[in-house]
Structures are given as structure tokens and as C-alpha cells.
Amino acid sequence: xxxxVPPTPAHVRRARAVGIAIAVLAVVLLVVVLATMxxxxxxxxxxxxNRTLPPLWRxxxxxxxxxxxxxxxxxxxxxxxxxxGTLLGGVLAFGLSFLAARNLLGGTARAAPxxxxxxxxxxxxxxxxxxxxxxxxxxxxxxxxxxxxxHSIGFLGKIFSDVIEGIDQGPMEAIRAAGGDGVHVFLYAVxxxxxxxxxxxxxxxxxxxxxxATILGLVGAGGIGGPLIQRLQFRRWDxxxxxxxxxxxxxxxxxxxxxxxxxxxx
Amino acid sequence: MAPDRPALAAAAVPRPPLVSRLRGLxxxxxxxxxxxxxxxxxxxxxxxxxxxxxxxxxxxxxxVPPLSEMGSNWGAYLPQLAKPLIETLQIAYVxxxxxxxxxxxLLFLASANTxxxxxxxxxxxxxxxxxxxxxxxxxxxxxxxxLVVGPLPGAVALTLFSxxxxxxxxxxxxxxxxxxxxxxxxAAGAGRLATIVYAVIPQVAATMVSxxxxxxxxxxxxSVIIGLVGAGGIGFTLQQRLNFFDYxxxxxxxxxxxxxxxxxxxISVWARSRLI
Numbered sequence: 001x002x003x004x005v006p007p008t009p010a011h012v013r014r015a016r017a018v019g020i021a022i023a024v025l026a027v028v029l030l031v032v033v034l035a036t037m038x039x040x041x042x043x044x045x046x047x048x049x050n051r052t053l054p055p056l057w058r059x060x061x062x063x064x065x066x067x068x069x070x071x072x073x074x075x076x077x078x079x080x081x082x083x084x085g086t087l088l089g090g091v092l093a094f095g096l097s098f099l100a101a102r103n104l105l106g107g108t109a110r111a112a113p114x115x116x117x118x119x120x121x122x123x124x125x126x127x128x129x130x131x132x133x134x135x136x137x138x139x140x141x142x143x144x145x146x147x148x149x150x151h152s153i154g155f156l157g158k159i160f161s162d163v164i165e166g167i168d169q170g171p172m173e174a175i176r177a178a179g180g181d182g183v184h185v186f187l188y189a190v191x192x193x194x195x196x197x198x199x200x201x202x203x204x205x206x207x208x209x210x211x212x213a214t215i216l217g218l219v220g221a222g223g224i225g226g227p228l229i230q231r232l233q234f235r236r237w238d239x240x241x242x243x244x245x246x247x248x249x250x251x252x253x254x255x256x257x258x259x260x261x262x263x264x265x266x
Numbered sequence: 267m268a269p270d271r272p273a274l275a276a277a278a279v280p281r282p283p284l285v286s287r288l289r290g291l292x293x294x295x296x297x298x299x300x301x302x303x304x305x306x307x308x309x310x311x312x313x314x315x316x317x318x319x320x321x322x323x324x325x326x327x328x329x330v331p332p333l334s335e336m337g338s339n340w341g342a343y344l345p346q347l348a349k350p351l352i353e354t355l356q357i358a359y360v361x362x363x364x365x366x367x368x369x370x371x372l373l374f375l376a377s378a379n380t381x382x383x384x385x386x387x388x389x390x391x392x393x394x395x396x397x398x399x400x401x402x403x404x405x406x407x408x409x410x411x412x413l414v415v416g417p418l419p420g421a422v423a424l425t426l427f428s429x430x431x432x433x434x435x436x437x438x439x440x441x442x443x444x445x446x447x448x449x450x451x452x453a454a455g456a457g458r459l460a461t462i463v464y465a466v467i468p469q470v471a472a473t474m475v476s477x478x479x480x481x482x483x484x485x486x487x488x489s490v491i492i493g494l495v496g497a498g499g500i501g502f503t504l505q506q507r508l509n510f511f512d513y514x515x516x517x518x519x520x521x522x523x524x525x526x527x528x529x530x531x532x533i534s535v536w537a538r539s540r541l542i
Contacts, residue, residue, distance in 0.1 A: 012468075015471075019471065022475075026363065029359065030359070030360070030363050033356045033359050033360060034360065036356070037353070037356050037360070037417055037421075038353065038416060038417055038498075039416070039417065039418055040413075040414040040416060040418055044414055045413060045414060045418070048412070048413060048414055049412070049413075052411060052412045053412070056412065076307070077307060077308060079304075080303065080304035080307045080308045081304075081308055083300055083301060083304040084301070084304050084305065084308060084310055087301060119528075120528075123524065123527050123528050123531055124524055124527075125487060125490065125491055125523065125524075125527065127403065127491045127494065128491070128520055128523065128524075131508065131516075132325070132326075132329075132520075135325055135508075135513075136325040136326070140309070141308040141309065141310060142308070142309070142310050142311060145308065145310050211399070211401050212401065214401060214404060215401045215403040215404050215407075218403060218404075218407060218494065218495060219494065222308065225404070228404075228407075229407060229495070232407050232408065232410075232411060233411075235411050240408070244400065244408075247399065247400065247404075248395075248396055248399040248400065251399040252395060252399060
């Protein structure tokens with residue numbers, strides 16, 4: 001029977017060796033990192049757990065429904081923030097995306113500054129923007145909306161410019177050949193091609209922004225994060241669990257609705 | 267446009283059918299209504315942003331010290347930032363490592379073509395959804411009061427969030443594999459583990475490594491900020507500077523964080539482009 005199983009091919013054996021080498025390296029690095037990290041001793045962790053786990057368990061098994069209206073209202077505000085932040089990002093990204101589209105600017109080099117700007121915006125952490133806007137414009141949802149709006153430009157601008165670069169020239173030429181002018185080309189050849197993609201990605205970004213908006217309140221930028229961080233400081237686990245149920249519930253429902261619409265769009 | 271070209275006759279351009287026009291109008295109306303409600307409910311004041319722009323730029327001015335002082339100020343700060351910066355990367359690495367380790371069994375449980383039975387599959391899926399629905403910073407905020415303030419809650423928070431993201435991406439990949447090898451091994455009588463090792467893993471390994479790098483990228487972004495809630499790393503230093511209204515320090519830390527994220531992103535994007 002031994003003859004029936006062919007020997008492992010050389011490239012598979014090489015791939016396996018590389019995989020094992022990477023795994024060994026990763027474990028060695030982990031040991032080094034854990035050894036140099038400023039971790040608390042196990043007894044300290046255990047004392048902490050002994051103190052926090054029983055009330056935590058009590059709180060999470062008995063959510064306090066008294067705060068449900070408060071949590072729901074705060075989450076609704078969070079949702080509205082995400083709507084406005086996404087819209088703001090979409091409007092700004094729409095303008096910028098034309099400055100990062102190779103086919104409209106006539107060359108990779110000319111689109112490079114726009115693309116680099118989009119990468120920079122995308123990389124700048126949202127919560128830092130929120131801190132800056134809170135410090136400059138005062139705490140509240142406006143700071144959070146601005147932070148989300150600016151940060152969303154990076155993602156949406158990249159997607160929008162990719163969509164514009166991938167546009168099919170056929171319909172544009174057809175409309176020009178039929179005697180249409182620039183407005184006609186834009187309305188009947190460009191818009192119908194890019195609109196579903198733009199709308200779908202705006203919705204996707206909205207899903208991301210809703211998650212982000214739940215934490216912006218931690219730095220005072222509005223939404224459910226504000227009342228939640230207060231309760232975390234006072235370890236009100238029964239109220240915290242209600243807040244978490246509301247957050248997860250909202251996100252799951254919004255994700256479901258949004259992804260259903262997105263599937264129908266594209 | 268040439269002036270002598272005849273204008274298009276209105277009838278020559280067919281109007282889109284009534285149903286699609288109505289659908290467009292209704293969608294637009296719904297979006298407009300939601301935006302209007304949102305605008306009122308959040309007290310968002312776009313005008314104030316422009317009238318208050320002067321304050322805003324003055325604040326930015328405080329983030330960046332005068333050029334003459336920049337050298338001395340920043341020179342004094344930078345060495346202090348080395349330790350929290352290293353801790354940040356350590357948190358991201360530990361979170362990615364354990365996140366990957368724990369995501370592996372879960373992602374096979376959650377994939378329709380490798381699941382043991384429907385019940386465990388849905389339990390795994392619900393668990394992953396909850397893990398992903400709570401953002402990493404929120405996980406950190408929840409874990410700081412439970413575990414000791416410092417890098418430990420940060421690393422655990424990133425582990426939990428990584429499991430959710432990685433298992434979700436992984437199970438989508440596993441469900442999209444070519445079923446041929448899977449069926450061949452099952453027909454030959456291979457057990458569940460052997461099927462996964464010989465039919466599934468060879469097909470998804472490269473993609474999975476790329477996902478792990480992507481999750482590491484996400485974790486670096488998260489680990490620079492989770493210190494804001496007490497979970498260690500450079501974000502903790504940032505929080506302290508903010509509490510002291512030391513805006514020069516805040517500005518410098520923001521620049522350093524931005525630079526680190528840019529560099530890690532670039533490395534990760536390069537590595538991923540070589541993989542696939």
C-alpha cells in the first residue's frame with residue numbers, strides 16, 4: 001500500500017518548511033515580547049478578578065432595564081452622528097476623488113498628490129481627530145461628526161476615485177456620438193455608472209462609522225460612549241450590560257438592513 | 267460645443283420608466299428625511315464651524331510650538347516616548363498572536379463547509395458577531411476595570427476584537443474554497459481534522475497570512491489609542507499630556523503616532539502585496 005501515496009512534491013515541502021519557520025519565529029518573538037512587557041503579576045491579576053468578577057457576573061446576568069430609555073436615546077444620537085459624519089465625508093470625498101483619479105487628470109503622476117493626501121487622511125486615527133475637535137470646538141456631537149467626516153474622506157475618496165478610474169468609456173462615446181454635450185455625458189453615462197457604487201460604499205462606510213461613533217463619546221465627542229464611560233468608571237455593571245446590549249443590537253440590525261440594501265444596489 | 271449644432275429634440279432622449287424614477291425619488295426623500303432629523307437631533311451646527319474657525323486655527327497653533335523652540339522641546343520629549351511606543355507595538359503583537367490562535371478553531375466551526383453541526387456553527391457565528399460589534403477601544407474600556415490598568419487589558423481587548431475580525435474574514439474564505447479536494451478526502455474516509463489540514467488549509471493559507479497582517483495593521487492603529495482609557499501604550503502618555511493641557515506634548519505625540527501608523531501600514535501593505 002505504501003506505493004499508492006505519491007511522495008510530497010518539492011514545492012509543497014518548501015512551503016511547509018517556510019510556514020513552520022514563520023510559526024517558530026512568531027512564537028520566539030512572542031516569548032521575547034511577553035518577557036519584556038510590563039505585565040502585572042498573576043497574584044495581582046487574580047486579586048483584581050476576585051474583586052471584580054462576582055459583581056460583573058451579577059450585573060451582566062441582571063441588566064438594569066431602567067437605563068434602557070437613556071441608552072436607547074444615546075444610541076439613536078450615535079446613529080444620527082454616524083449619518084451626518086458619513087454624509088459629510090461623502091460630500092468632501094466626492095470633490096477630492098476627482099483629484100485622485102488617473103483617467104480624469106491624465107496621468108499617474110498628476111493623481112499622486114491627491115492619492116497621497118487620501119492615504120494620510122485614512123491613516124490619521126479618528127479618535128485623535130475627535131480629541132482635536134473637542135479641544136478646539138468644545139465637547140458634543142459636532143466634534144464627533146467632524147472627526148468622522150474628515151476621517152471618512154480617506155476611505156471614501158479612495159473608493160470613489162477607484163470607481164471613476166474603472167468607468168466604461170463606451171456609454172460616454174455613444175452619447176457624444178449621438179450629439180450629446182458634456183452635461184448629457186455626465187448625467188446619462190457617468191452618473192448611472194458610478195451612482196450604485198458610490199451609494200453602496202457610503203452605506204458600508206456608514207456601518208463602520210456607526211461602530212466608531214459608539215466610542216467617540218469616550219473623549220467627549222458625543223454619542224453613547226459618554227454615558228457609558230461614566231458607568232465604566234463607577235463599575236455599574238448592571239447598567240453597562242444594558243448599554244452593551246443596546247449597542248450590539250443596533251449594530252447588528254443596522255448591519256443587516258444596510259447589507260440588504262447594498263446587495264440590491266450592486 | 268459648436269454653436270450651429272442642432273439641439274437634441276426633447277423626445278429623442280427617452281425618459282426612464284416611471285417605476286425607477288419613483289424609486290429614485292422615494293430613496294432620495296427617505297435619505298433627506300433621515301439627514302434632516304439627524305441634523306436637528308445632534309444640534310450639528312455647520313455654520314458655527316466656519317464662524318469658529320479662528321479659534322480652531324489658534325488651537326492648532328498651540329499644538330505646534332514656534333520653530334525656535336521646536337528643537338529643544340521635541341528633543342526633550344522624544345526619548346520619553348520610546349518606552350510607551352515599544353509597549354504599543356508589544357500590545358499589538360500579543361493581541362494579533364493570541365487573536366490568530368483563538369480565531370483558527372472558531373473560524374472552522376463557523377464555516378458552513380467545515381462546521382461540526384448547525385448548532386455549534388450558529389453559536390460560533392453569534393459569538394463572533396458580538397466580538398466584532400464591540401469596537402476595540404470599547405473592549406479596552408470594559409477590560410481596564412477588570413484587569414489591572416496597563417498593557418494587559420489592552421492586549422486582551424485586541425485579542426478579543428482580532429478573533430472577531432479574523433474569524434469572520436477567514437470563514438468567508440473557507441466557505442469560498444474549491445469543494446473538490448474536500449469531497450475527495452471525505453470520500454476516501456478522512457476524518458474532520460485531516461480534511462481541514464489537507465484540503466482546506468493549503469487553499470486558504472496565503473490569504474489567511476495576509477489577513478493576519480491586516481489584523482496586525484488594525485491592532486497597531488488600535489494600540490496607539492487604547493491608552494486613552496488606561497490600557498497602556500503611547501495613548502496613555504497622550505491622555506496624561508491632555509490632562510495637563512500640555513498641547514505641545516499632545517501635538518508631538520499625535521505626530522509620532524501618525525508616523526508609526528504610516529510606517530507599519532506601508533510595511534504591511536508591501537508584505538501583503540508580495541503574498542497574493
